[in-house]
Amino acid sequence: MQDYAFQSLSDLSQAFPELKRKKMLHPTTEKRLALLLKDIYPEAYPKSEPGEIPGGRSDLAFYFGNGRYVMFEVFATVSQVAQDLRHLEQSNAQARIAILADDILDQGAVFEEYFGKRPRDPFPWVRLSEILVTENETTAKKQLKQIIDEAFDSDSVSSELIVDITSRLEEFNLRDISDPKFGATKLTKNLYQFVRGFQRSGLEIGTQAATSSTMFLGIPTTPLKSGANVIFKVARELFDSNRWYDRKWVEKKRPGFRYYAYRIFPLENAHVRTEQKEVVVEEKFSFQEPEKELLNFVLRINEFGEVSFATSIHTVDQFKEGIRIFRLGAIIHLFWSFLCLIREFQESIGYNGNNHVCIAMVNTEGSHLGHFAEGWPDPHNRTYWNPLWSGWKDEVCRSPNVLVCRNTDLSTLEWKVEPEIIYDVAEEIARAYNQPEARCFDKQTRKLPDSLWVVAPQ
DSSP states (O other), rough: OOOTTBBBBBHHHHHHHHHHHOOOOOHHHHHHEEEEEEEHHHTTTEEEEEEOOSSSOOOOEEEEETTEEEEEEEOOGGEEEEEHHHHHHHHOOSSEEEEEEEEHHTTTTTHHHHHHHHHHHHHEEEHHHHHHHBGGGGHHHHHHHHHHHHHHHHHOOOOOOOOHHHHHHHHOOOOTOTTTTTOOSTTTBBEEEEEEGGGGTEEEEEEHHHHHHEEEEEEESSSSSOHHHHHHHHHHHHHHHHTTOOOHHHHSSSSTTTOTTTTSSOOOOOOEOOOEEEEEEEEHHHHHHTTOEEEEEEEEEEOOOOOOESTTTTTTTTTSSOOOOEHHHHHHHHHHHHHHHHHHHHHHOOOOSEEEEEEEEEEOOOOEOOOTTTOOTTSSSSGGGGGGOOGGGGGGGOOOEEEEEEEEEGGGOBBBBBOOHHHHHHHHHHHTOOSSSSSSSSSSSSSSSGOOOOOSSO
16 A cells, blocks of 8 residues: 555455454545645645534545635445534535445445435535545546535635534534533523332422423524514514414415424413513423423524524433433424424525524433334333343433534425434434434334324323
């Protein structure tokens, strides 16, 4: 091997398994790619693992003096495809390029998984062998230059500003999942949770300030043209529960009504108020002591058109025995409904761009994942904890918090058709709990069962 390259595809095929085993494939590819790029663009600067995105590191960035940059991600392991895609999707680079392992290296497994996860609008890609095999060097340089120049030309044509997603996540304390203050915002400070006895799970034995919660966040990726007054006027009208739960009003105001999942989003008993820079929609805990400000959920729409939501009671079960269960079925149904809600809001203010959407699960370490479709072992079932079945011991979250983010075009949502994004984020949450697949989907139909269209605790 010379200059981190192989003489032929056959040489690369023989070395491929060993490179992966020794965890040398990514460093080797990054160094070879940096050499090729420096030949094409001598003035630019390569940087491995630049730390550009929250919750992970991309493989290689290539920075130019005018502030533009290219982001590369190497796809060589099937189980990592979803995570690698997330890195590209979250990147703000003007050009984002995937390096895919050749069919001959893994029988096409990476290609199959990559295009299965992103069947529409895939990122520009090149084969791994085009980077690592010396006889492909001329072709590789030509292809890389074409992709990068076209991306930069397209960026020059567009005068549209891009929102700094990282700074916006920092605003919501969602930048670093290891931060002790992760998710600590005004959204979560007054949430409450029931504490129940596990052996008699239907018996509520008390309430307390929530120690675990779930947050949803939708950030428009380009600045809204509507001013704050328009945003707040539309939000106050749109999130008025009396209107959304009046079927006649819905049919009158929304002919061809298609996709708003109003039946499960908990707006029915909500109250709307306007603050200086936000519209706040919240539901108070109806049995609270008068002096306590406890909330079932909070939904906020700020002056930038960002929509955020937080709850504990709808998505987390806490038991006096110390067991915490995040309710995956409820989380995914609510998330889908949240996306539909954002779409309704953005259509009403005339925004047609993409969104950066996130699910943040706060204080997950040691917790379990439950609320599954029928047929899956569920922590809500007492038999799950039978000492004779020890599989549950490994199915706990070892991360202090979980953050799942995606860039998405909400205009693709269709009435009663589950969008691909919910499968993608559900699987990523499941992996955080050492589960190989998302158990909130029916085994036969791969749909969300009607029995899980319940957000209140069971």
